[in-house]
Amino acid sequence: MNYFKIREIIEDYDSIVIYRHIRPDYDAYGSQLGLKQLLLDNYPEKRVYTYGLEKIDNPEFLEDMDNPSLDIIRSSLTIVLDTSTFSRTDDKSYAEGLKSLKIDHHLDSEECTDYRYVVESASSTSELIAQLAIVNDWYISSKSASYLYAGMNFDTRGFTIASVNATTFKILAVLVEKGIDLVQINRYINDLAKEKFAIKHYLATKAIFKEDVGYILLTREEKLRLGLSTHEAKDFVYVMENIKGINKYAFFSYEEDSDSFSASLRSHRPSIVEIARQYGGGGHRLACGIPELNLKQVEEVIDLLVKARD
Numbered sequence: 001m002n003y004f005k006i007r008e009i010i011e012d013y014d015s016i017v018i019y020r021h022i023r024p025d026y027d028a029y030g031s032q033l034g035l036k037q038l039l040l041d042n043y044p045e046k047r048v049y050t051y052g053l054e055k056i057d058n059p060e061f062l063e064d065m066d067n068p069s070l071d072i073i074r075s076s077l078t079i080v081l082d083t084s085t086f087s088r089t090d091d092k093s094y095a096e097g098l099k100s101l102k103i104d105h106h107l108d109s110e111e112c113t114d115y116r117y118v119v120e121s122a123s124s125t126s127e128l129i130a131q132l133a134i135v136n137d138w139y140i141s142s143k144s145a146s147y148l149y150a151g152m153n154f155d156t157r158g159f160t161i162a163s164v165n166a167t168t169f170k171i172l173a174v175l176v177e178k179g180i181d182l183v184q185i186n187r188y189i190n191d192l193a194k195e196k197f198a199i200k201h202y203l204a205t206k207a208i209f210k211e212d213v214g215y216i217l218l219t220r221e222e223k224l225r226l227g228l229s230t231h232e233a234k235d236f237v238y239v240m241e242n243i244k245g246i247n248k249y250a251f252f253s254y255e256e257d258s259d260s261f262s263a264s265l266r267s268h269r270p271s272i273v274e275i276a277r278q279y280g281g282g283g284h285r286l287a288c289g290i291p292e293l294n295l296k297q298v299e300e301v302i303d304l305l306v307k308a309r310d
């Protein structure tokens, strides 16, 4: 599979429905809305829809999903973006399409579509979509460039993580030339509501440090008191992002549904995804998660993080 082959597949269908993952972030939305706009601009005769039932925080920058009917899905090519597994697709109706195509950058991305293009080393799916447009010489409007930039920026923590490389910046140069408003988009991505700003600073006071590991454990009572959903709570893992001497960090959040803790794990250097996999989780080498842990397992994960070395 390559970018020319992806274009050929897309050109074979008059109707296309684009999906992404549950608990969507800006890479999921950015790649999805960016690809939709690219296809509308370059193939005006095609019908292009977005699908997804779950929502994102501060969506004012983003468009609502089209969520077409099952009849339309069944007569379309479906494209699933930024989604590692079948169970994480929002939603599974993509499998009803005439054919399905996945474009993704997660490790061990499942073979759950007819066609797949997975680049594990890519820093975001939005980067892959931008490259698809550049390689095929598609017209890139400032609207599609804005969505793709948002996705690239978000997944790379503002272009600061290890998977960012020269290609990322070459693509970025192309997008910036389209006249996107970097300052405004950065603010959409990063600005916190005032209530969340206060929560962020409260959580920072709860961080516990063990050698070069930092972690926060959000109990059932605190989560209720702070009025946080699991999705919102997990974003606060980044409270510990910039602490001298802290190389790995984790956020454990109580889950009502399973009466257990979910974990978000991050690392600046050594790979930690093996730890996540050991407990039924996964993701990227340096950013991964585990859905369900009991308290004893939480302690084990912390110990494994402490032991993780290059």
Ligand SMILES: [Mn+2]
Binding pocket: 027, 028, 082, 105, 124, 125, 155
């Ligand atoms: Mn992504």
